[in-house]
Amino acid sequence: MKKIFLIFLSIFLFNMSFSQEKPLVVGMELAYPPFETTDTQGNPTGFSVDLAKDLGKYLGRPVVIENMAYGGLIPSLMTKKIDIILSSMSITKEREKAISFSDPYANSFLTILASNKSKVKHPMDLNAPGMKIAVKNGTTGHLVATEYFPKAEILVFQKETAAVLEVSQHKVDAFIYDPMSIYKNWKNYKDTTTPILEKFQTSNEYWGIGYRKQDKKLGKEINSFLKEYKKNGGFEKLTDKYLKEEKEQFKAQGIPFFIN
Template identity: 55%
Template sequence: MFKQLINIFIGLSLFTTLVNSAEKPLIVGMELQYPPFEMSDKNGTPTGVSVDVAMALGKYLGREVQIENIAWDGLIPSLKTGKIDLVISSMTITDERQKTIDFSIPYAQSNLAILANKTSNIQDIEALNQKGKKIAVKKGTTGHLYANQYLKNAELLVFDKENAAVLEVIQGKADGFLYDQLTIYKNWTNHRSTTVALLKPFQEKPEYWGMAIKKGNDELREHVNAFIKQAKSDGTFDALSKKYLAEARATFDKLGIAFFF
């Protein structure tokens, strides 16, 4: 009888733990400055591809989702200190980042591309890697890292905000801006009279986006990986592609470039 009571107590304790875990909100960090992935609507409500992904993940886990809008360079520190549970913010999986945080399996792939000023006559990445050329980058992004490592002949102009870097190209103060293909495409569609989008990949390998998780949180990482696999197979990502990225996808297909999802 005593052993049975102990087993019942242990079972109740485990059940309580699971219930409490399920009730605890999943706090997701993202920088709401990157449409159509992470942005806010006119009322300040988070919206976009990544927000929809976060909500679908919460539904899969049976947990309410709380979005925290955090500046890009504060996302990883917030994750490491436990302020947030997860980062879903178009973050590329890199060896450097994996030294301090974990990532899910990839849920999307991307490549760097170039937004060039129309008068700069830039045709490819090598044309940017010349003395006298100026390249705008957003601080801490893979475009910034790539330019630091491979484009040493050009002058780098480093900005905290994407729109500041784009403005430099529009005004002819920079010859090109390095960022992911979809962002370059979006900015080109908004500024066709002054810019050119060079979307074909110039890196040897594509970049992959993952959901960032605090090191040691293996249980959450396993659940997130299972969700990503399901979302890829059940059409969740395809539906988001049609909802937010239909025009871009058509352009990429026409150019023969592998698409994001």
């Protein structure tokens, strides 16, 4: 009886200590399925949500998901409204001026969703007068478009869905985003759009978890978690849960899958 009491006491004390730990406030835009989205009840769900929860368990901290516009993630981190960014964010030199990133956990690149009425057959066909390109505000697609396609007109949208709709209605020639999203959106508009999954950047993009520059201890803990998580098959489990179909399709088309 005494042993049972001690077991229950240990569980109680563990739960008390966990609940008293400062929550890990994770910023993400819940508008990017299957990575960051909401279920039918409005609860956060997806690849990144599960990853954040597993990180919280590793750190011994309860996780709170803060949903916000993508462009507001870095300002919110810098003003301490959130503790980390885990929102399919690419590591860029410009962003690293403001915040730090973990080791990469995904290796991505940009691709094109083209209108079927456009003459675009190759990504660089977009760099011509009269071409219209839709991009999502604050994304690397937005930054890269101005660099690679200076002759085209760049139209900036706040939401991915709005940009894709412009392509499907043939109001713009193309939308620039990662291959996973391009493939997903093409499936929704097969009759009006074409995916051009050819890589046109000279370098790859890497996704990382963002944290404040002064939080070096947290950064080391995140890197230790990612290393252990990968070693123990955590990313494979998340991929099988959320991205199994996409992984098989990418393999069939000879396109590199980007989850490490």
